[in-house]
Amino acid sequence: MDKFFTDLQKPKKPTAESEDAASPDKQAIPKGVVLGKDGKPCRTCTSVSAWRAMIKQDAATATTQSPSPTTTPTTTTPTPPTPPTDCPPDVEDLGRSTWTFLHTLSANYPSRATSTQQTEMRQFLTLFSRLYPCWTCAEDFRTWMGTRGNEPRVEGREGLGRWMCEAHNEVNRKLGKREFECARWEERWRSGWRDGRCD
Numbered sequence: 001m002d003k004f005f006t007d008l009q010k011p012k013k014p015t016a017e018s019e020d021a022a023s024p025d026k027q028a029i030p031k032g033v034v035l036g037k038d039g040k041p042c043r044t045c046t047s048v049s050a051w052r053a054m055i056k057q058d059a060a061t062a063t064t065q066s067p068s069p070t071t072t073p074t075t076t077t078p079t080p081p082t083p084p085t086d087c088p089p090d091v092e093d094l095g096r097s098t099w100t101f102l103h104t105l106s107a108n109y110p111s112r113a114t115s116t117q118q119t120e121m122r123q124f125l126t127l128f129s130r131l132y133p134c135w136t137c138a139e140d141f142r143t144w145m146g147t148r149g150n151e152p153r154v155e156g157r158e159g160l161g162r163w164m165c166e167a168h169n170e171v172n173r174k175l176g177k178r179e180f181e182c183a184r185w186e187e188r189w190r191s192g193w194r195d196g197r198c199d
């Protein structure tokens with residue numbers, strides 16, 4: 001699991017297993033930008049900041065490679081405008097929405113799941129880990145989930161909620177974020193905080 005996000009700061013190449021296999025031009029890819037099978041950056045695998053850095057770099061390259069014979073080359077490249085909110089999600093927007101869904105799903109899982117419900121939840125998590133649109137995230141999530149001791153705990157709500165919290169904390173650690181106190185997952189995602197601020 002050490003590779004989970006370790007190369008977040010490097011452009012990540014799709015693996016042969018990934019449906020998005022590509023042959024990237026390393027020179028042209030800024031840090032943090034991930035490529036899809038068409039060789040183009042994968043927006044759902046890339047943060048807006050890395051995306052914007054790429055646009056800025058493209059603009060700078062265009063300026064230096066094809067200067068107009070009649071104009072003086074510019075020395076600064078304008079920062080692209082902040083995208084409006086109704087644009088396709090980047091890796092962070094997608095992640096926030098997805099965690100909201102996954103924790104809410106756990107919070108509404110039966111306290112004691114039937115064997116059918118357990119099977120369905122296992123199947124869902126397996127499919128989720130294959131279909132999540134950030135393929136680099138999905139790949140690492142699959143690896144984590146497949147590691148001994150990290151298998152989904154689907155017997156009931158408490159186990160699943162804790163497991164989801166641990167899964168999320170794994171991502172938090174890899175991204176250098178603070179870990180969440182898993183004893184409080186239910187307050188965050190089901191009952192609301194004990195101080196009553198969500199009531």
Ligand SMILES: Cc1cc2nc3c(=O)[nH]c(=O)nc-3n(C[C@H](O)[C@H](O)[C@H](O)COP(=O)(O)OP(=O)(O)OC[C@H]3O[C@@H](n4cnc5c(N)ncnc54)[C@H](O)[C@@H]3O)c2cc1C
Binds near residue numbers: 099164180
């Ligand atoms: C399966 C998966 C894999 C991902 N992999 C990557 C990746 O490889 N690279 C990448 O850049 N991004 C990845 N992301 C996105 C990343 O986890 C964040 O969603 C994104 O960086 C936005 O972070 P955030 O700080 O806004 O809050 P988020 O991490 O999205 O958290 C949202 C809210 O959940 C609560 N929370 C935080 N931690 C926990 C926890 N452990 N348990 C319960 N609640 C918690 C907090 O209240 C927080 O505000 C992944 C997302 C998912 C769903």
